Amino acid sequence: MSGVRVLGGEVERGDEILTPDALEFVAGLHRDFAATRDELIARRAERRPLGFLDETREIREGDWRVAEAPEPLRDRRVEITGPTERKMTVNALNSGAKVWLADLEDANTPHWHNVVSGQVNLYDAARGTVEHTSPEGKRYTLRDDVPRPTIVVRPRGWHLPERHIEIDGKPAIGALVDFGLHFFHNAELGKPYYYLPKMESHLEARLWNDVFTAAQRRLGVPHGTIRATVLIETIPAAFEMDEILYELRDHASGLNAGRWDYLFSTIKYFRDAGPDFVLPDRNSITMTVPFMRAYTELLVHTCHKRGAFAMGGMAAFIPNRRDPEVTRAALAKVRDDKRREAGDGFDGSWVAHPDLVPVCAEIFDQEFADRPNQLDELRPEVSVTAEQLLDFKSADGSATRAGVESAVDVGVRYLLSWLNGNGAAAIHNLMEDAATAEISRSQLWQWVHNDVVLDDGTPVTAELVRTVLAQVEEKLEGEHLDLAVELFEQVALADEFVDFLTLPAYERIG
Numbered sequence: 001m002s003g004v005r006v007l008g009g010e011v012e013r014g015d016e017i018l019t020p021d022a023l024e025f026v027a028g029l030h031r032d033f034a035a036t037r038d039e040l041i042a043r044r045a046e047r048r049p050l051g052f053l054d055e056t057r058e059i060r061e062g063d064w065r066v067a068e069a070p071e072p073l074r075d076r077r078v079e080i081t082g083p084t085e086r087k088m089t090v091n092a093l094n095s096g097a098k099v100w101l102a103d104l105e106d107a108n109t110p111h112w113h114n115v116v117s118g119q120v121n122l123y124d125a126a127r128g129t130v131e132h133t134s135p136e137g138k139r140y141t142l143r144d145d146v147p148r149p150t151i152v153v154r155p156r157g158w159h160l161p162e163r164h165i166e167i168d169g170k171p172a173i174g175a176l177v178d179f180g181l182h183f184f185h186n187a188e189l190g191k192p193y194y195y196l197p198k199m200e201s202h203l204e205a206r207l208w209n210d211v212f213t214a215a216q217r218r219l220g221v222p223h224g225t226i227r228a229t230v231l232i233e234t235i236p237a238a239f240e241m242d243e244i245l246y247e248l249r250d251h252a253s254g255l256n257a258g259r260w261d262y263l264f265s266t267i268k269y270f271r272d273a274g275p276d277f278v279l280p281d282r283n284s285i286t287m288t289v290p291f292m293r294a295y296t297e298l299l300v301h302t303c304h305k306r307g308a309f310a311m312g313g314m315a316a317f318i319p320n321r322r323d324p325e326v327t328r329a330a331l332a333k334v335r336d337d338k339r340r341e342a343g344d345g346f347d348g349s350w351v352a353h354p355d356l357v358p359v360c361a362e363i364f365d366q367e368f369a370d371r372p373n374q375l376d377e378l379r380p381e382v383s384v385t386a387e388q389l390l391d392f393k394s395a396d397g398s399a400t401r402a403g404v405e406s407a408v409d410v411g412v413r414y415l416l417s418w419l420n421g422n423g424a425a426a427i428h429n430l431m432e433d434a435a436t437a438e439i440s441r442s443q444l445w446q447w448v449h450n451d452v453v454l455d456d457g458t459p460v461t462a463e464l465v466r467t468v469l470a471q472v473e474e475k476l477e478g479e480h481l482d483l484a485v486e487l488f489e490q491v492a493l494a495d496e497f498v499d500f501l502t503l504p505a506y507e508r509i510g
């Protein structure tokens with residue numbers, strides 16, 4: 001295992017995951033692909049003018065399809081997402097969903113402990129041996145009377161390092177650590193399925209495809225065993241849906257409309273582009289706003305033309321078992337969201353909480369009748385232009401004081417949770433994770449840097465944000481509060497826009 005050093009501390013059963021052979025496997029992927037990954041990350045900073053690419057016209061106009069879905073991925077009508085913490089792993093597997101998106105990304109803080117224990121839990125989950133006893137003595141075991149979801153793992157995006165593993169003197173790449181360790185230990189079970197986050201181009205999809213091809217060859221796994229669903233959750237990727245599927249066509253199983261990161265990416269890409277690109281308060285940008293609708297319509301159309309699954313996204317409303325009124329409102333809103341997606345042709349959707357599984361199932365059951373999906377809904381009438389995707393003026397609403405206060409409050413609370421190791425949190429009855437927190441802070445950055453004036457006539461300045469930040473700090477407490485406030489100020493206000501809030505935050509955790 002020359003050239004590989006594990007710098008992270010001991011984690012229970014970590015030796016079963018961080019074996020010399022597994023680390024050698026990850027290092028092999030790193031040596032082959034790190035340079036390309038670095039180049040592609042650097043390319044992102046160019047922020048080219050957006051439009052459908054001339055050089056790939058033949059791919060868009062060509063007649064090709066992705067590989068047919070394997071049996072465990074033919075019916076994806078309800079996918080529950082969640083971190084790979086042990087209790088939640090058991091709960092997700094018992095939830096009745098068709099798929100569990102085991103999240104090493106938006107819902108996870110990549111503390112070394114979470115990275116390694118997440119792999120332990122995934123190992124046990126894949127083998128049906130996961131169980132847990134809570135500190136209060138409650139036993140969690142897998143139920144025999146509920147069909148077990150197919151597990152689809154979401155590794156970190158290309159941007160995050162994993163500095164607890166050093167390869168040839170450099171930090172490892174989070175994406176290759178998460179994928180590599182999972183594939184190495186679980187490929188033999190025949191269902192290495194992944195969700196791929198935050199890509200910005202088909203060249204990044206080509207990189208994943210090359211990683212998959214190499215990984216399968218090295219372990220003697222047949223080409224095409226891996227299946228990946230790509231999140232279309234950045235604005236540049238919306239212009240390359242066909243191309244992304246094409247690059248991954250032997251391994252592709254679908255695209256997902258990751259609405260929260262998509263909004264974040266939109267704000268980030270056009271953060272300094274002037275008033276036509278400024279978005280109003282987060283809660284006024286719903287999925288029926290024309291530019292968001294253009295995105296989901298194009299996604300369903302593209303997927304079904306290519307035989308790929310179109311997966312819906314996350315409504316952030318979550319039930320509260322202690323508050324029936326909150327639960328009733330959340331269920332109604334989630335039901336509306338899933339109804340729209342099912343009617344638009346999606347093949348299934350995401351839920352954040354076990355109590356939402358039946359709601360989503362009911363809607364898609366009705367829509368599918370006796371079909372396992374609706375790949376046959378080709379939506380030939382859909383035609384989406386670049387102008388429609390970029391028509392941000394189509395979002396009605398304004399920037400408000402409540403919007404500023406909520407962005408600061410949610411952003412700081414989320415960072416506090418993240419620093420404490422919980423990458424997803426219920427805040428004011430909404431699911432908040434890395435993607436939604438990115439919207440909070442990037443929106444403030446955009447408003448401050450574009451001289452936005454609130455609907456009550458107040459200009460949004462750094463000073464205003466700092467004043468609200470001080471008020472929020474007063475209300476909160478917790479071990480890492482100072483750090484959460486400091487990080488929030490940096491990611492919301494620093495002159496040089498921070499690409500991802502998780503980058504500086506990661507520097508500060510163990």
Ligand SMILES: CC(=O)SCCNC(=O)CCNC(=O)[C@H](O)C(C)(C)COP(=O)(O)OP(=O)(O)OC[C@H]1O[C@@H](n2cnc3c(N)ncnc32)[C@H](O)[C@@H]1OP(=O)(O)O
Binds near residue numbers: 082103106321431
């Ligand atoms: C933008 C995106 O990327 S979306 C995808 C990423 N985000 C996510 O995956 C978020 C997933 N959801 C969650 O993490 C959680 O639901 C939260 C943090 C929002 C709320 O969690 P809690 O406050 O624990 O909710 P609540 O108290 O209602 O939970 C009730 C039970 O359901 C379990 N539960 C809640 N959500 C989940 C889930 N997603 N998966 C598995 N179990 C869950 C809890 O563990 C708890 O179990 P228990 O009764 O055995 O103790």
Ligand SMILES: O=CC(=O)O
Binds near residue numbers: 106231258261262435
């Ligand atoms: O990952 C999903 C999103 O909405 O972001």
Ligand SMILES: [Mg+2]
Binds near residue numbers: 258261435
């Ligand atoms: Mg996301």
